Amino acid sequence: xxYLLRDVSTMTVRGLRLVSRDVDAMITAVLLPVVILLMxxxxxxxxxxxxxDYINYVTPGVILLAAGFGAANTALAVEHDMSSGMVERxxxxxxxxxxxxxxxxxxSLAKNLATTAIVFGVSILMGFRPEASAxxxxxxxxxxxxxxxxxxxxxxxxxxxxxxxxxxxxxxFIVMFLPYVSSAFVPVDTLPGWMRGFAxxxxxxxVIETVRGLLAGDVATAADPGGAAxxxxxxxxxxxxxxAVAAGLAFRARR
Amino acid sequence: xxxxxxDAVALAERPARPSPLSTTLTFGWRALLKIKHVPxxxxxxxxxxxxFTLMFTYLFGGALAGSTQAxxxxxLPGILVQTILFVTIxxxxxxxxxxxxxVFDRFRSLPIWRPxxxxxxxxxxxxxxxxxAVITITLGLILGFRPDGGLGGVLLGVLLLLVxxxxxxxxxxxxxxxxxxxxxxxxxxxxxxxxLTFASNVFVDPETMPSGLRAFVxxxxxxHLVTAVRGLMAGSPDATEIVWVLIASVVLTAVLGxxxxxxYRSKS
Numbered sequence: 001x002x003y004l005l006r007d008v009s010t011m012t013v014r015g016l017r018l019v020s021r022d023v024d025a026m027i028t029a030v031l032l033p034v035v036i037l038l039m040x041x042x043x044x045x046x047x048x049x050x051x052x053d054y055i056n057y058v059t060p061g062v063i064l065l066a067a068g069f070g071a072a073n074t075a076l077a078v079e080h081d082m083s084s085g086m087v088e089r090x091x092x093x094x095x096x097x098x099x100x101x102x103x104x105x106x107x108s109l110a111k112n113l114a115t116t117a118i119v120f121g122v123s124i125l126m127g128f129r130p131e132a133s134a135x136x137x138x139x140x141x142x143x144x145x146x147x148x149x150x151x152x153x154x155x156x157x158x159x160x161x162x163x164x165x166x167x168x169x170x171x172x173f174i175v176m177f178l179p180y181v182s183s184a185f186v187p188v189d190t191l192p193g194w195m196r197g198f199a200x201x202x203x204x205x206x207v208i209e210t211v212r213g214l215l216a217g218d219v220a221t222a223a224d225p226g227g228a229a230x231x232x233x234x235x236x237x238x239x240x241x242x243x244a245v246a247a248g249l250a251f252r253a254r255r
Numbered sequence: 256x257x258x259x260x261x262d263a264v265a266l267a268e269r270p271a272r273p274s275p276l277s278t279t280l281t282f283g284w285r286a287l288l289k290i291k292h293v294p295x296x297x298x299x300x301x302x303x304x305x306x307f308t309l310m311f312t313y314l315f316g317g318a319l320a321g322s323t324q325a326x327x328x329x330x331l332p333g334i335l336v337q338t339i340l341f342v343t344i345x346x347x348x349x350x351x352x353x354x355x356x357x358v359f360d361r362f363r364s365l366p367i368w369r370p371x372x373x374x375x376x377x378x379x380x381x382x383x384x385x386x387x388a389v390i391t392i393t394l395g396l397i398l399g400f401r402p403d404g405g406l407g408g409v410l411l412g413v414l415l416l417l418v419x420x421x422x423x424x425x426x427x428x429x430x431x432x433x434x435x436x437x438x439x440x441x442x443x444x445x446x447x448x449x450x451l452t453f454a455s456n457v458f459v460d461p462e463t464m465p466s467g468l469r470a471f472v473x474x475x476x477x478x479h480l481v482t483a484v485r486g487l488m489a490g491s492p493d494a495t496e497i498v499w500v501l502i503a504s505v506v507l508t509a510v511l512g513x514x515x516x517x518x519y520r521s522k523s
């Protein structure tokens with residue numbers, strides 16, 4: 001167990017080093033969500049009636065969108081490790097080889113936490129006023145990390161399965177699509193009927209509703225056992241475990 | 256009677272030098288052949304307007320205008336402008352690709368009118384703009400866009416847009432001549448065009464924007480172009496805006512055209 005933890009921490013440090021050296025990806029990961037936040041609040045905010053200040057409504061959605069961008073970079077990093085021969089070298093060493101995936105995932109969580117903090121900072125400068133208590137803040141961050149966790153394991157799985165950087169990059173397009181067709185930017189009831197069905201029953205919507213509720217200081221959202229929070233946790237844990245196991249199996253199968 | 260190679264080579268007088276028009280048209284045809292041989296380059300032209308139109312109509316239409324049907328009437332002329340302006344980037348992109356591959360060095364050794372490779376490429380790209388416009392309008396009609404200006408209004412709107420796009424292309428030609436790689440052309444162009452198209456009246460009425468942004472939108476050339484095209488398509492043309500766009504097009508061409516050609520000659 002000690003060896004396992006040591007391997008994971010070593011790979012995490014390696015993952016963080018890779019992140020810190022890819023300056024372009026770092027700038028994009030921070031700038032893109034900020035630009036999207038500015039665009040939606042300044043250009044669309046005044047025209048959209050969401051029952052509250054639009055900045056309060058949209059911030060959780062932009063944070064999850066940022067997580068998607070981060071996950072896309074993870075897919076690229078894993079694909080690079082698989083195709084560059086790095087994994088073959090690890091397999092010849094007394095190292096639990098799949099910890100390379102865990103390292104990428106934990107590094108992605110850390111990077112996304114930093115991006116989330118920056119997006120929160122910018123949104124507060126723009127007038128975002130959360131009414132959450134310390135406990136609610138903690139729960140909101142936990143919810144975001146759960147979301148980042150499953151989406152990053154999905155990215156790791158994609159990185160193992162694909163055979164080219166272009167294919168890994170294409171993953172970001174799909175991941176970006178999910179938050180748009182949810183309650184991230186507009187209330188679900190303003191969407192056309194056929195789209196509303198999908199938006200209401202996909203994993204991103206309950207996560208956004210939960211984070212939004214927690215940041216607004218709405219404890220009822222989190223306490224309701226059949227509500228968005230329970231659904232969000234179930235989605236995230238279910239998908240996280242599924243994709244982690246699938247990534248591990250795919251990693252072992254790929255030679 | 257056919258002329259043999261020996262006879263052709265032995266001709267005392269040189270063949271007539273091709274006219275500027277014929278060389279320009281030849282290079283225009285070359286631009287079209289590029290599309291034929293590398294159809295993937297049309298991917299952005301085809302996909303971008305489709306994604307933007309569908310996304311904004313269905314995701315934001317209900318929230319912004321009450322219904323997707325109402326919003327598409329407002330949105331489509333704006334999306335059309337945005338699409339064509341993004342496509343103008345490819346003029347500089349393909350020019351830079353030609354330069355980096357060394358093709359332009361070969362053109363310079365030919366006895367042709369110097370600017371014809373550039374002007375020809377511009378003419379060829381006009382076809383690309385037209386394709387993008389047809390796709391965007393067709394999709395709009397499928398989604399429920401019903402222009403009150405009728406076919407005439409739509410054609411005039413597209414024509415005005417093509418005139419402006421031709422003028423704006425000189426900007427990206429200059430960029431294509433100055434920067435080092437095709438990807439750099441794309442990156443810099445996006446940095447310029449993204450704020451211009453989003454901080455405009457393409458997607459929402461500027462009245463709903465903060466005052467600082469509204470001030471920028473009112474002087475943004477894209478906003479003037481969108482208003483002019485929207486007016487023509489809606490059957491209520493705004494003469495002031497149309498004249499503004501035409502003057503801007505003439506000024507852009509008159510100022511940037513010679514600068515582009517000067518840079519082009521200096522690279523010879």
